[in-house]
Amino acid sequence: MDSFLQQLINGLTLGSIYGLIAIGYTMVFGIIGMVNFAHGDVFMLSAFIALIIFMILTQILHLGSLPLAFVVVMIAAMALTSLWNWAIERLAYRPLRGSFRLAPLISAIGMSIFLENFVQVVQGPRNKPAPQLPNHVFNLTGGAYDVTLSVRQILIMIVTVVLLAAFWYLVQHTSLGRAQRACEQDRRMAALLGIDVDATISITFVIGAALAAVAGVMFMIYYGVVNFYDGFVPGVKAFTAAVLGGIGSLPGAVLGGLLIGLIEVFWSSYFSTDYKDVAAFMILAITLIFMPSGILGRPEVEKV
Amino acid sequence: MTAAPQTTPLASADESTASQLVPALRTAFVSALVAFGLSFPIISYHAESNINNELILIGRWPLSFGIAALVFAFVFLRQMANSDWRIWFDRFGSIAAGGMGGALVQAAREGEGVAPPSRARLAFGRWFGPFMLGLVIVFPLITLGLLGPAGSLKWINNYGVQIMIYVMLGWGLNIVVGLAGLLDLGYVAFYAVGAYSYALLSTTFGLSFWLCLPLAGFLAAMWGVILGFPVLRLRGDYLAIVTLAFGEIVRLVLINWVDLTNGYAGISGIPHVTFFGIPFSDDDNGFAAIFHIPFSPIYRTIFLFYLILALALLTNFVTLRLRRLPIGRAWEALREDEIACRSLGINTTTTKLTAFALGAMFGGFAGSFFSVRQGFVSPESFTFIESATILAIVVLGGMGSQLGVAIAAAVMIGVPELMRELDWLKAIFGEGFDPTQYRMLLFGAAMVIMMIWKPRGLVSTRMPSVFLKERRAVAGDLVKEGHG
Numbered sequence: 001m002d003s004f005l006q007q008l009i010n011g012l013t014l015g016s017i018y019g020l021i022a023i024g025y026t027m028v029f030g031i032i033g034m035v036n037f038a039h040g041d042v043f044m045l046s047a048f049i050a051l052i053i054f055m056i057l058t059q060i061l062h063l064g065s066l067p068l069a070f071v072v073v074m075i076a077a078m079a080l081t082s083l084w085n086w087a088i089e090r091l092a093y094r095p096l097r098g099s100f101r102l103a104p105l106i107s108a109i110g111m112s113i114f115l116e117n118f119v120q121v122v123q124g125p126r127n128k129p130a131p132q133l134p135n136h137v138f139n140l141t142g143g144a145y146d147v148t149l150s151v152r153q154i155l156i157m158i159v160t161v162v163l164l165a166a167f168w169y170l171v172q173h174t175s176l177g178r179a180q181r182a183c184e185q186d187r188r189m190a191a192l193l194g195i196d197v198d199a200t201i202s203i204t205f206v207i208g209a210a211l212a213a214v215a216g217v218m219f220m221i222y223y224g225v226v227n228f229y230d231g232f233v234p235g236v237k238a239f240t241a242a243v244l245g246g247i248g249s250l251p252g253a254v255l256g257g258l259l260i261g262l263i264e265v266f267w268s269s270y271f272s273t274d275y276k277d278v279a280a281f282m283i284l285a286i287t288l289i290f291m292p293s294g295i296l297g298r299p300e301v302e303k304v
Numbered sequence: 305m306t307a308a309p310q311t312t313p314l315a316s317a318d319e320s321t322a323s324q325l326v327p328a329l330r331t332a333f334v335s336a337l338v339a340f341g342l343s344f345p346i347i348s349y350h351a352e353s354n355i356n357n358e359l360i361l362i363g364r365w366p367l368s369f370g371i372a373a374l375v376f377a378f379v380f381l382r383q384m385a386n387s388d389w390r391i392w393f394d395r396f397g398s399i400a401a402g403g404m405g406g407a408l409v410q411a412a413r414e415g416e417g418v419a420p421p422s423r424a425r426l427a428f429g430r431w432f433g434p435f436m437l438g439l440v441i442v443f444p445l446i447t448l449g450l451l452g453p454a455g456s457l458k459w460i461n462n463y464g465v466q467i468m469i470y471v472m473l474g475w476g477l478n479i480v481v482g483l484a485g486l487l488d489l490g491y492v493a494f495y496a497v498g499a500y501s502y503a504l505l506s507t508t509f510g511l512s513f514w515l516c517l518p519l520a521g522f523l524a525a526m527w528g529v530i531l532g533f534p535v536l537r538l539r540g541d542y543l544a545i546v547t548l549a550f551g552e553i554v555r556l557v558l559i560n561w562v563d564l565t566n567g568y569a570g571i572s573g574i575p576h577v578t579f580f581g582i583p584f585s586d587d588d589n590g591f592a593a594i595f596h597i598p599f600s601p602i603y604r605t606i607f608l609f610y611l612i613l614a615l616a617l618l619t620n621f622v623t624l625r626l627r628r629l630p631i632g633r634a635w636e637a638l639r640e641d642e643i644a645c646r647s648l649g650i651n652t653t654t655t656k657l658t659a660f661a662l663g664a665m666f667g668g669f670a671g672s673f674f675s676v677r678q679g680f681v682s683p684e685s686f687t688f689i690e691s692a693t694i695l696a697i698v699v700l701g702g703m704g705s706q707l708g709v710a711i712a713a714a715v716m717i718g719v720p721e722l723m724r725e726l727d728w729l730k731a732i733f734g735e736g737f738d739p740t741q742y743r744m745l746l747f748g749a750a751m752v753i754m755m756i757w758k759p760r761g762l763v764s765t766r767m768p769s770v771f772l773k774e775r776r777a778v779a780g781d782l783v784k785e786g787h788g
Contacts, residue, residue, distance in 0.1 A: 035541045045346070052345040055361050076345075083341050095756045101540060102487060103759040106699050109692050110751025117745040122347050128359060232688070236552070239545065274560040281549040281556070288546050289534045 006147045007265050013153045013222065015261025016160035020215035021238035022245070022253035023167070024208030030184045030248035031204050032097070037108035038088060040235015041115035042209055046081040046216030047226045048119055051130055053077060058131065066133065077217055078210040085209030086202055094198065112232075119228040127227050130220045156218045163214060164254060167207070171250060180204060184248070233277060237264070240284040246297020255295060328383030336376035343368035433707050440468075440613065444606045453602040460602070462721055464609045465677065469670055470717045472616035474697040474709040476666030479623055481695065482704035483632065484659035485639025487544040489691050490551025493531065494524040494664035496558060496686035498671020503571040503681045504564070513577055513676050517669060524668025525661040532660030536653055539642070551691055558683040570682025577676045579607055608677050615673060619666045620706055626662070635659055636704075689744075693717075696751050702761030712761070720747055 021043050028036040053076045057063045063072075092111050096103045136151045171177035179200045182190040191197045219234070220226055241260040245252025260280060267279045293299040350362045443464055447456040473495065480488045501520035505511045511519075531550045535543055558565045565571065576584065584591045584604035592599035626632040634655045637645050646652055675681045697716050701709035720743040 033541075035545060048351075049345050051359075052349050052351055052361070055351060055359060056345070056349065059361055080341065080345060083338065087338060087342055092752045092756070096759060099755075099759040102699060103755050105487075105541060105544060106696065107752050107755040110696070110748045110755065112748070113689065113692065113744060114748030114752065117742075117748060119346070121741055121745055123351060126353065128351055129353070129357070131359070236548075243545075275556070278553050278556045278560075281553050285534070285546045285549045285553075288538060288542050292538070292542060 003269065007269050008262070009147070009149055009153060011262035011265035012258060013156050013261070014265060015241075015258035016156050017215045017218050017222070017257075018234065018238045018241045018260050019254040019257025020160060020163070020211045020218070021234060022241040022257045023250060024212050025239050026242040026245070026247050026250065026253040027180075027204050027208050029242070031180065031201055032093075032104075032187075034093070034104045035108065035239070036093075036205075036208075037105065037235075038092075038111040038115055039208065039212060040233075040238065041112045041119075041231035042081060042085050042088070043212040043216050043219070043234060043238075044226070044228065044231030045084060045115055045119060046077050046209070046213035047220045047230065048123060048128070048228075049080050050074075050077040050213070050217045050220055051128060051226055053080075054131060074214065074217055077213040081209045081213035081216070082206040085205045085212075089202060089205040094201075112235075116228055116231065123228065125228065127225050130224045130226060132224065133221060152221055156222060159214060159218070160254075163211065167211070168250065170207075176200075176203065236284070237280050240280055240287070243284060244287050244294055246294030248298070249294070249296040252294055252296035324384060328380055331383055332376045332380035335379040336372040339375040340368060340372040343371050347371065436707075436710070444609050448602065448606070453600040457602050457605055460609055461605050462724075463718060465605065465612055466721065467714050467717045468609065468612040468616055469674060470694065470697060470713040471710050472612060472619055472670045472673075473667060473694045474701065474713045475616060475619040475623060475706060476663050476670065477694050477698050478663075478701075478704065478706070478709050479626075479635075479666070480659050480663035481698050482701075482709070483623070483627065483639065484635040484656065486656060486659060487540065487695075488547045488660075488663070489544045489688075489695060490531070490547035490549070490554070491663070491667055491694050492686045492688070492691040493551040493554040494528060494667030495671040495674065495690070496554055496683075497524045497527050497664075498668030498673075499675040499681045499685070500558065500565065500571070500671075501668065502672035503574050503675045506575050507571060507573060512581075513575070513672070514580075517672050520672035521665040521668040524671065525665040528660040528662075528664025528667075529657055532657050532664075536656055548688065548691070551686075552688065555683050555686050558686070565683075568682065568684075570680060570684075572680045574675050574679045574681065576679055577604065577608060577611065579603075608673075612670075612673055612677075615669050619669075622662075622666075623706065631655065631658055639704075693747075700751075700754050700758075700761050705761070708761055716747070716750070719750075720744070 021039065024039045024042070025036060028034060028039070050073050054069060054073045057069045057072060063069050088111055092107045093104050096107055133152075138149045138151075139146050171180060179190070179195045180203070182193070182195055183197055183200050187197055190200075219230070237260055238257065241256035242253045243256070244259060245254070245256025260283070263283065264276050264280060268276045271279075287294065348363065348365050348368045350364055351359050352362055354360050444456070444460050447459045447464075450456070451459065473491070477488065477491045480486050480491070498520040501523045502513065502516040505516045505519060506513070531547070535546050538546055559567055561567075578584065579591050582589070582591050582594060584601070584607070586592060586599040590599070591603055597603075627636070634645070634650050637648075637650060638652060638655050642652060645655075674685070678685075693716065697712045698709055700716065701707075701712035723743050723746070
């Protein structure tokens with residue numbers, strides 16, 4: 001039971017990170033019907049940006065207060081990652097809008113390869129140990145087998161919940177969110193009604209990148225190490241989460257993220273860690289084959 | 305970088321130049337600012353571990369200022385350029401990409417349906433393929449004659465054999481993606497099945513390559529059916545992602561099933577290729593001794609080259625013949641419109657499964673060639689990047705065009721390989737400069753640029769397999785494929 005509770009906490013933490021990345025996939029797919037293959041690498045890039053900004057703050061500017069540094073790192077990483085994703089969309093995806101369907105996917109795969117190797121070239125291939133932050137650990141049971149909950153885990157879950165609430169408000173209750181949902185339903189009609197479709201799509205990419213940046217900061221804090229190839233597998237898992245929850249659905253992406261996080265953690269603890277990635281890929285394949293619309297998604301109606 | 309090209313009339317050049325200056329400067333400045341913002345933390349600072357294993361930052365500000373300045377200059381010049389430079393870029397690009405003279409400039413226009421095919425173009429189209437084939441056949445002999453056994457080894461092995469493997473893989477995947485329109489991102493799984501089949505069968509049971517080759521193809525085809533069966537209902541992006549997942553699962557199983565595959569360490573000591581039973585060794589009964597020629601490792605390489613060439617040509621031949629059979633026509637019909645296909649009574653299940661199986665079979669052949677060439681296989685050779693490379697070759701080649709795929713394979717594999725030869729750049733950029741580390745970076749960038757420049761690939765026109773009166777190329781824009 002203790003072990004179960006511990007794995008539950010770990011799984012929810014991991015699932016929060018996946019959920020944040022999954023939102024980027026699900027929104028882009030919802031609005032332009034494209035799998036943004038480079039999103040996992042944008043997430044990896046944001047972890048690097050966060051790491052370097054944190055080091056600038058502590059080593060060059062000698063900032064003493066850690067909470068302040070954390071807030072600055074978070075905001076800067078969100079802003080710079082958004083700029084990156086904006087530029088990626090502008091350069092690699094926008095010229096291909098209206099082209100045949102595979103073109104954006106291939107372009108995104110190329111972008112993914114480019115980003116991975118770009119980070120490898122400019123920052124080197126070795127693991128980067130992230131600076132160790134003080135981490136208070138609460139003991140929840142005090143029994144023989146301790147169930148612990150660390151400050152980092154609390155932080156990750158709180159930030160996820162707060163951001164999701166803010167983001168939910170943005171999509172459901174602002175004119176920007178309305179424009180986004182309109183573009184999702186019918187891009188041409190939205191354009192005819194005076195919505196700037198290009199700008200709306202850009203903003204979608206920006207929001208997706210900002211949430212991926214939050215996940216990147218969390219990832220760096222939680223695992224304490226970043227590497228240039230850290231984007232691919234979390235990216236595929238987050239995509240799995242988006243598909244499992246129902247692609248195009250925001251609550252679905254978070255639900256899917258939590259489920260994938262829990263499945264991964266429980267699989268590792270009760271079966272074997274060797275095959276935990278296989279489990280994630282199997283879930284992806286099984287969901288797409290038997291339940292393509294996911295848990296909360298709308299079934300796709302094919303027009304002839 | 306950000307603005308659309310100006311299309312001002314050529315007349316009144318002075319006036320338009322003056323009025324362009326301010327907005328061009330503004331756009332260039334904004335672009336440079338964006339470039340600087342992009343490069344700010346990730347290029348301006350390099351995080352490096354020092355001796356105590358602590359991360360320290362090393363400033364590289366001049367680099368990011370340089371990038372911003374370059375972007376400024378590029379965008380400014382592009383804004384100020386009077387004529388619509390894109391046309392010239394397109395024309396120059398089609399010459400450079402085809403590499404074979406001005407005929408392709410015309411081809412590009414014909415592809416858009418602007419100009420009728422000229423006689424030169426027709427002759428070019430007829431003779432280009434056979435000419436290239438002849439060139440490829442004599443390639444090892446020419447390099448051998450020019451550079452001698454020691455000097456030519458690298459060229460035949462790193463360029464000839466390597467490119468031919470990808471031509472073969474490209475042609476194999478072309479059946480699935482180009483003809484049947486099924487986007488497969490896990491093709492490397494079948495390559496891996498072929499490679500491990502030969503490796504395991506030869507090291508465990510001592511079977512010869514010629515016996516293992518059909519077996520490997522058969523096993524890969526079986527896997528093609530097994531993996532193809534669950535994905536019959538999927539299309540487009542979803543199909544791509546599921547096949548990607550299958551490809552990764554196969555790789556992860558190869559890594560984790562240590563009893564069978566030896567995990568990360570891989571399988572070594574795989575028997576090398578023999579000349580129909582005669583080993584390429586310096587023994588008395590070796591190839592060199594029997595044919596009374598001095599021993600050299602080049603003979604094995606040349607034999608491997610012709611072997612993979614024969615396998616690739618087999619793939620090409622089978623594909624071309626199948627296109628004329630009902631099954632090939634069903635594939636192409638399926639690619640164009642699955643719903644129409646079904647309503648006309650084509651069995652889409654068997655059509656898709658045969659495409660998967662045949663594509664996988666050729667992947668399996670290529671895989672078993674790979675392991676006989678290397679003598680060693682490990683899961684590292686079968687990563688997602690390989691699948692993406694092969695798919696990129698097929699898409700850049702024009703999805704369905706055999707010649708386009710071959711050209712794309714030569715460009716996508718040959719050019720990054722040529723980067724290894726650029727050691728002289730060290731003289732310019734200093735000793736620490738290593739051109740090879742930019743290979744994959746440029747590869748990814750090339751994929752993006754090619755998609756923007758020619759989303760339908762190098763050879764975008766399509767020759768119909770069936771026609772009413774005369775055979776006429778179908779312009780790329782009229783082809784609807786890629787959604788099935």
